[in-house]
Amino acid sequence: MTKKIFYLIDEDVVPDVYRKVIEVKKILSSGKVNQVTEAVKIVGISRGAFYKYKDYVFLSSNDQLGNIVTFSMFLDHTKGVLSATLNRLADFGCNVITINQNIPINDVASLTLTVDTKEMTISIEDVIEKVKELNGVCSLQILARE
Structure with a gap:
């Protein structure tokens, strides 16, 4: 073949x-x-x-190549923490692609969040720093980057 x-x-x-x-x-x-x-x-x-x-011409599914970042985070199980986190990411130009939040254990929820950073206005390091400053964000790290 x-x-x-x-x-x-x-x-x-x-x-x-x-x-x-x-x-x-x-x-x-x-x-x-x-x-x-x-x-x-x-x-x-x-x-x-x-x-x-039609069967041979496609837009690259990787048109966002290098712009996709998946974060792993732990958030306090407190009203508004997820919303504040998403709003902060949006403020920096991140566009959420997927969210996977697990049931809180001991009042802490694990969250996997994939974002498109193509229109991001600051560096990824600054995004991490600024999001970590939010009340209720226990930890944040990059899980994957494409």
Whole structure:
């Protein structure tokens, strides 16, 4: 079996038809239109061009490569601590992707939080420092970074 090779290519050098195929996919997935015929008319390509490339042209699922950080934290089981933590992260431009909070044990809840840091306004080290300063945040560390 031959191993498939995938290429990441800068948008500036991608043929226009590939960009339009991606745009058709976005329109269809958004629900703005229900049929390929309508979407290709909006974008300005033929149905044939769409069907020729639709299974081969994708936006990188790693468009956030290097911007995803997963934190592990322990929070006091006190009203408003999670909300304050999320608000502080949002203040710094972090966008929450996933939250997994476990049932508190001894009034402390463990939390795994994955954020997109693409639009972050300060360094990750400063984010950690500032969030740790919040009342009720017992610990915070980076669990993973992509």
